[in-house]
Amino acid sequence: MCSGISRWSRPRNDAASGLFERAHAEGGPPVCLYNAADSAERAKKLDRAAVLWRKYAGLVTGEERAVAEKRIARLSAHSPLSVASQPPGAEVLVDGKNLGIRTPARILLPAGRHDVEVRLFGHRTERRVAELALGEPLHLYVTLDPVAVMATLKVKSSPRAEVILDG
Secondary structure (H helix, E strand, O other): OHHHHHHHOOOOHHHHHHHHHHHHHOOOOOHHHHHHHHHHHHOOOHHHHHHHHHHHHOOOOHHHHHHHHHHHHHHHOEEEEEEEEEOOOOEEEEOOEEEEEEOOEEEEEEOEEEEEEEEOOOEOOEEEEEEEOOOOOEEEEEEOOEOOOOOOOOOOOOOOOOOOOOO
C-alpha cells in the first residue's frame, strides 16, 4: 500500500488507483477502496471510479457510506462524452476549461449543453456543441486539419555554412 500512497500524493492518480485496488484485493482495509475510487476520479477514469465507490459503499456503514453514496450520485448525474480526433493526442477543453486530457478521451459531464474545443499544435482548432441527455452517451469525432506554421530561422555560423531546408 505504501507505493499507492506515494503515487497518490503526486499527480499519478491512475497508477495509484490500481495499487490501492490491489492492496484491498490482497486483504487491505476498505479505505484502500476509498483511495482507489478517489484516485480514479482524479485521473478522470470516472466509470472505474463509480465501480470502486459502489464496492466501497457495500463494505462500510454510517458516515463513510453516506460519503460514498454522495460520490456515486454525483457521478451518476452525469453523461459520458467520448472525444476522438485524427490525429489523436489533441487537448480537450470543455466550457473553456482545459481538463488536462487528450484524445481519445472519455469524460462524464453534467447533462446539458457544453462547448467542446479540440486543439493540437499545427492544426486548426475544432469547436463543437455537445447536447448531453442525462445518462446518454455522446461521441464526438473531429478531424483536425493541418495548418501552415510560420517560423523564423536565424543562423549564425563561423566559418560560413550553407543551410538547406526541405531538401
